[in-house]
Amino acid sequence: MSHPVVGIVMGSDSDWPMMQPAAEALAEFGIPYEAHVVSAHRTPRRMLDYAEGAAGRGLRVIVAGAGGAAHLPGMVAAATPLPVIGVPRPLDRLDGLDSLLSIVQMPAGVPVATVGIGGGRNAGLLAVRILAASDEELRGRVERFQADLADGVVARDLTLQERLVTDG
Numbered sequence: 001m002s003h004p005v006v007g008i009v010m011g012s013d014s015d016w017p018m019m020q021p022a023a024e025a026l027a028e029f030g031i032p033y034e035a036h037v038v039s040a041h042r043t044p045r046r047m048l049d050y051a052e053g054a055a056g057r058g059l060r061v062i063v064a065g066a067g068g069a070a071h072l073p074g075m076v077a078a079a080t081p082l083p084v085i086g087v088p089r090p091l092d093r094l095d096g097l098d099s100l101l102s103i104v105q106m107p108a109g110v111p112v113a114t115v116g117i118g119g120g121r122n123a124g125l126l127a128v129r130i131l132a133a134s135d136e137e138l139r140g141r142v143e144r145f146q147a148d149l150a151d152g153v154v155a156r157d158l159t160l161q162e163r164l165v166t167d168g
């Protein structure tokens with residue numbers, strides 16, 4: 001695999017099922033990525049080392065997912081100049097509202113682009129769009145992806161119309 005340009009980090013390996021769709025979205029667009037467990041709470045020095053070294057290692061976007069007291073995305077954003085996308089994980093208690101609020105309401109000056117609760121796939125797609133802003137070829141592929149999405153909606157509408165006729 002060529003040099004990773006997106007860093008996926010998560011507070012625990014138990015977050016991987018939520019973050020895997022981000023990795024899959026990146027893979028769909030052929031974007032090289034890396035994925036690591038890095039916790040602000042459990043491994044604060046490792047988290048700082050990762051965030052401080054990320055840009056120098058060639059990463060251009062970081063996707064950070066965590067649950068509960070989800071301080072990882074904000075702390076990573078505090079220690080890197082790279083754009084950080086936060087993914088709130090729904091845990092059994094509070095359904096992810098705690099994760100969302102821990103990530104989304106950052107103090108001015110330290111932005112985290114927060115996707116919806118459990119929104120790993122959208123986080124990956126947003127990372128693709130950030131890279132595509134300065135890459136015309138990739139932007140073309142994002143446009144084709146959007147056109148395919150739209151075609152899918154039209155096809156589903158056709159199916160619905162046929163069912164309505166059949167069901168009378």
Ligand SMILES: Nc1c(C(=O)O)ncn1[C@@H]1O[C@H](COP(=O)(O)O)[C@@H](O)[C@H]1O
Nearest residue numbers: 011012014039040041066067070071072
């Ligand atoms: N929110 C954080 C941070 C952090 O923000 O630094 N580190 C771990 N965690 C979260 O704890 C949850 C439970 O973790 P375990 O499954 O390991 O007990 C995970 O969702 C993780 O992201």
